[in-house]
Amino acid sequence: TNPHAFEVTVSAPVNIAVVKYWGKRDTSLLLPTNSSLSLTLSQDDLRSTTTVRADPSFERDRLWLNGKEEDVTKNKRMVNVVRELRALRQRMEQDDASLEKLSAQKLHVCSQNNFPTAAGLASSASGFAALTFGIAHAIGVADKVSRSDLSRLARLGSGSACRSLFGGFVAWEMGSRPDGVDSVAVQVADESHWPDMEALVLVASDARKDTPSTAGMQLTVETSELLQERIRQVPQRMQDMKQAIANKDYDAFAELTMMDSNQFHAVCLDTFPPITYLNDVSRAVIHLITAYNALFTGDGRSGRGKKGYRAAYTFDAGPNAVLYILKEHVPEVLALVNRFFPPPEGEGERKEYFGRAANFMG
Numbered sequence: 001t002n003p004h005a006f007e008v009t010v011s012a013p014v015n016i017a018v019v020k021y022w023g024k025r026d027t028s029l030l031l032p033t034n035s036s037l038s039l040t041l042s043q044d045d046l047r048s049t050t051t052v053r054a055d056p057s058f059e060r061d062r063l064w065l066n067g068k069e070e071d072v073t074k075n076k077r078m079v080n081v082v083r084e085l086r087a088l089r090q091r092m093e094q095d096d097a098s099l100e101k102l103s104a105q106k107l108h109v110c111s112q113n114n115f116p117t118a119a120g121l122a123s124s125a126s127g128f129a130a131l132t133f134g135i136a137h138a139i140g141v142a143d144k145v146s147r148s149d150l151s152r153l154a155r156l157g158s159g160s161a162c163r164s165l166f167g168g169f170v171a172w173e174m175g176s177r178p179d180g181v182d183s184v185a186v187q188v189a190d191e192s193h194w195p196d197m198e199a200l201v202l203v204a205s206d207a208r209k210d211t212p213s214t215a216g217m218q219l220t221v222e223t224s225e226l227l228q229e230r231i232r233q234v235p236q237r238m239q240d241m242k243q244a245i246a247n248k249d250y251d252a253f254a255e256l257t258m259m260d261s262n263q264f265h266a267v268c269l270d271t272f273p274p275i276t277y278l279n280d281v282s283r284a285v286i287h288l289i290t291a292y293n294a295l296f297t298g299d300g301r302s303g304r305g306k307k308g309y310r311a312a313y314t315f316d317a318g319p320n321a322v323l324y325i326l327k328e329h330v331p332e333v334l335a336l337v338n339r340f341f342p343p344p345e346g347e348g349e350r351k352e353y354f355g356r357a358a359n360f361m362g
């Protein structure tokens, strides 16, 4: 039972929530104040790739992020994830003496994003999902526990990471237990369920965000009364969103998505001092999509329950928009974006758009 060297490379895509997670009830276990729901994006353009090597000759754990070595002991979240994965393996080794002692092996971990890190493009979600999955493979637990169990461990790295362990439409159920064992991701519908659903990612800025989500959401928890109202509303919204997805009801999906994004950013503004993730470009996108939808939903006045939506915007902790659009309308929306946000001189029209709700992991 001498451990042998083992190397594995995995990749995980980002997920973009349509019911947002914002606020922790437990800051060390990363337990949320509300459930959330996201789509995992399938395209290769927004992924984290992690290589993990376990080797008996290694003397300590080491970590490289985007080519730069980091002090792994300073990355508390990462330390927690690795400790829990090793503890899991250790219990297995205690139960079955024939198992290799992989829990004692030191690891070298190398993780790379192919898109800007910490710019509100959910880099921590794909990053910790890939990291958890890769390490789970390297120490021999990946095929011994369920994906939801792994999602619980990814959650300890970054809350939203738990949702990137599945493809398609994924809920993170907040759970009620203080130890967090029921705060896990579950697949609501797989990637083949709604093949016409596309995500278009509009990068307004790839600069690192000013307020990291961890600091921002705790300030919101401490100061925003509006958050309490949001917490009251989310269970119904989760139910409505699951229904919309089950029925492939784009109108309901679009309306709920935009309202949830608006409410999340309202809660940010209600934080004191206020947090502003949206910029002028983001607001211009909101107005453009609102005006565009109004051409098809009737009179353009206020009101819910309209039919005919063409595009749904959503924004995370940054200015970049993600538009969820049905495939048939993508060319028109792309033309609209190119017309109102012309690409810089010398760059051609944006022809690319990013794939549909997604398959997970290569």
Ligand code: PMV
Pocket (backbone or CB within 6 Å): 016, 017, 019, 020, 021, 022, 036, 122, 124, 125, 158, 159, 160, 161, 213, 214, 316, 317
């Ligand atoms: O998991 P974190 O700490 O990166 O927080 C993510 C929060 C949002 O992206 C704004 C919303 C969400 O549910 O993904």
